[in-house]
Structures are given as C-alpha cells and as structure tokens.
Amino acid sequence: xxxxxxxxxxxxxxxxxxxxxxxxxxxxxxxxxxxxxxxxxxxxxxxxxxxxxxxxxxxxxxxxxxxxxxxxxxxxxxxxxxxxxxxxxxxxxxxxxxxxxxxxxxxxxxxxxxxxxxxxxxxxxxxxxxxxxxxxxxxxxxxxxxxxxxxxxxxxxxxxxxxxxxxxxxxxxxxxxxxxxxxxxxxxxxxxxxxxxxxxxxxxxxxxxxxxxxxxxxxxxxxxxxxxxxxxxxxxxxxxxxxxxxxxxxxxxxxxxxxxxxxxxxxxxxxxxxxxxxxxxxxxxxxxxxxxxxxxxxxxxxxxxxxxxxxxxxxxxxxxxxxxxxxx
Ligand SMILES: Nc1ncnc2c1ncn2[C@@H]1O[C@H](COP(=O)(O)OP(=O)(O)OP(=O)(O)O)[C@@H](O)[C@H]1O
Ligand SMILES: [Mg+2]
Numbered sequence: 001x002x003x004x005x006x007x008x009x010x011x012x013x014x015x016x017x018x019x020x021x022x023x024x025x026x027x028x029x030x031x032x033x034x035x036x037x038x039x040x041x042x043x044x045x046x047x048x049x050x051x052x053x054x055x056x057x058x059x060x061x062x063x064x065x066x067x068x069x070x071x072x073x074x075x076x077x078x079x080x081x082x083x084x085x086x087x088x089x090x091x092x093x094x095x096x097x098x099x100x101x102x103x104x105x106x107x108x109x110x111x112x113x114x115x116x117x118x119x120x121x122x123x124x125x126x127x128x129x130x131x132x133x134x135x136x137x138x139x140x141x142x143x144x145x146x147x148x149x150x151x152x153x154x155x156x157x158x159x160x161x162x163x164x165x166x167x168x169x170x171x172x173x174x175x176x177x178x179x180x181x182x183x184x185x186x187x188x189x190x191x192x193x194x195x196x197x198x199x200x201x202x203x204x205x206x207x208x209x210x211x212x213x214x215x216x217x218x219x220x221x222x223x224x225x226x227x228x229x230x231x232x233x234x235x236x237x238x239x240x241x242x243x244x245x246x247x248x249x250x251x252x253x254x255x256x257x258x259x260x261x262x263x264x265x266x267x268x269x270x271x272x273x274x275x276x277x278x279x280x281x282x283x284x285x286x287x288x289x290x291x292x293x294x295x296x297x298x299x300x301x302x303x304x305x306x307x308x309x310x311x312x313x314x315x316x317x318x319x320x321x322x323x324x325x326x327x328x
Contacts, residue, residue: 011149060265258297
C-alpha cells in the first residue's frame with residue numbers, strides 16, 4: 001500500500017561525467033610554464049552517471065514501489081534523465097526546466113595515479129530558488145512531508161521557509177551544503193524539522209556551526225537520524241531510548257557514492273508504510289547495501305523476494321514479515 005499522501009523530494013539534480021586518463025597529469029605539466037597552462041589529455045573512457053541527491057532518493061523510493069514527486073531545477077537536456085526516472089516510478093512533472101542553463105554537471109578526469117582535475121557547473125540548479133512548493137502541492141495534494149536535500153542554498157532556505165509558513169512537515173537533509181553554509185543558514189534549515197538526516201561527521205558540523213549542543217539540536221527536531229557508515233545508524237528522539245542498528249550483513253563494498261541517499265530512500269519509504277522507526281532504519285540499511293555493491297547511484301535492482309531475504313538475513317524474520325505486505 002503506497003502512502004496516500006505525496007512525498008516531495010527537493011534537492012540537486014545533476015549528472016557526473018567521469019573520464020580516465022591512462023597516463024600521469026604530472027608528466028604534462030611544466031612547472032615553469034604554469035602561468036601559461038593549457039593542456040589537453042586524450043582520455044579513453046567517459047562514463048555519465050545519473051546523480052543529484054533528489055533523483056537518487058526518488059529512484060530508491062520508486063524501487064520500493066512508491067511514487068515520489070521530484071522537486072528541483074534542470075536544463076533542457078533533462079529529457080533522457082526524465083524518461084529514466086519516470087520509468088522507475090518518479091513523478092517528474094514538476095521539475096523546473098531552465099530556459100538558459102544546462103542541468104548541473106560534475107566533470108572529472110582521473111589519471112593513473114588517481115590525481116584529478118574536476119569542475120562543478122551548478123547551471124540550472126541555481127533556479128531551485130525560483131521554485132514555489134504551493135503550486136506543486138495544489139497539483140499533487142497535501143504532502144506527507146517535504147524533504148529538503150542539498151541544493152542551491154537560497155533554494156533550500158526558500159523551501160524551508162515556505163514549509164514553515166504553510167505548515168508542511170519538512171525533513172532537513174543539508175549534507176554537502178553543511179561544509180559551505182554559515183551558522184545562520186544551517187540554523188534556519190534545521191530548526192523545526194520533523195526529521196533531521198546526516199552522517200556522523202555532518203552531525204558534529206551541525207553542532208559546531210549552529211552553536212547548539214547535541215541535545216539542543218535534538219530538541220529542535222522531531223527525530224534525528226545519524227548514519228554511521230559501515231557501523232550502521234542511530235535514531236534519536238528526545239525523551240526516548242536511542243535506536244542503534246548495525247548495517248546490513250555481508251555487504252561487499254564496491255563504490256559508496258549515493259549510499260546516504262539510498263539509506264534515506266529506504267527509511268522514508270518505510271515511514272510511508274508506517275512500520276515504525278526501527279523498521280525504517282533497517283529498510284534504509286538494506287537499500288543502502290545495494291548501492292554500495294554497485295558502481296553508480298541508480299544502477300541496482302532487486303526483486304521483492306531478494307530484498308526481503310536480505311532484510312531477514314540481517315534483521316530477522318519478523319522484520320521481513322512486517323515489510324512483506326508493502327513490497328510489491
Ligand atoms: N561499507 C558499508 N557496508 C554496509 N553498509 C554501509 C556501508 N557504508 C554505508 N553503509 C550503509 O549506508 C548508510 C549510510 O552510510 P554513510 O553514513 O556512509 O552515509 P554518507 O556519509 O551520507 O554517504 P554519502 O554521502 O557518501 O552517500 C549506513 O547507515 C549504512 O547502513
Ligand atoms: Mg551523505
């Protein structure tokens with residue numbers, strides 16, 4: 001049974017263009033000529049990966065049979081990515097398409113020594129600040145919540161303020177933007193969130209930048225979910241005992257990109273099924289396991305039986321039995 005109320009997932013929409021150079025950049029750089037630097041590398045591999053935190057989360061929710069609403073800004077070049085997401089159950093009809101900018105793009109060339117030249121073009125992402133949630137809500141219905149993930153900081157702030165004004169429950173997931181944001185911005189993004197997601201490092205960054213103690217952060221949000229990498233996850237609510245769970249069992253880590261987003265997708269999917277916080281954390285850890293085991297953030301597949309098998313193997317038969325009715 002999918003959630004009767006829509007889940008709005010706001011955040012960056014981007015692709016990664018990754019190239020590999022078989023030689024060493026070092027061999028082409030002439031130190032005395034750096035002021036006239038102009039080098040070109042013949043690369044033998046180009047991989048284009050779908051990314052952006054919001055599509056990553058939406059993809060995971062779609063995999064679980066939910067139909068999330070993607071909120072974000074992209075360019076005219078979004079067509080192929082849109083079709084891919086729609087094929088996987090994501091409602092892309094409210095994505096803002098920029099008239100002048102391309103979809104955000106990370107371009108990186110890595111050489112044989114793992115040295116990198118990288119650039120990030122935010123492009124259309126900056127138009128996230130022009131997105132108003134209310135017309136989307138008018139079209140899809142009153143949201144269960146609005147997740148506000150890493151994006152154009154102005155856009156994140158605007159979405160958060162609009163949620164406060166209109167009384168939409170919101171989930172704060174500032175992740176990468178924590179490194180750049182000032183304390184005031186972070187306080188604004190976090191205060192009053194129904195749920196706050198971060199990894200452990202980011203949870204300390206939140207405390208440091210906001211000037212709030214761990215207890216004070218917790219007192220300002222409904223539930224705080226802190227992922228601990230291969231160690232699992234901790235879920236806290238003021239006045240209740242912490243839920244601390246290990247990561248899924250027997251995971252062969254191949255490439256971690258997108259693991260945090262997949263965890264969130266699993267957690268939020270399970271919340272929509274109303275199975276409680278412990279089950280939500282377990283579903284999150286299992287979905288995250290699929291991402292760590294694949295290259296790319298939206299390349300994993302599983303059948304309901306496989307997913308339930310993994311859930312049972314890691315967290316027991318009761319966990320699987322509770323989730324079974326919801327997975328189609
Ligand atoms: N090596 C691993 N083995 C098993 N599970 C893992 C591993 N790494 C991460 N996970 C799972 O993914 C969840 C999120 O991981 P993590 O805390 O590393 O997120 P993150 O730092 O936000 O990741 P990123 O931002 O790189 O996507 C963890 O709670 C855990 O369930
Ligand atoms: Mg993360």
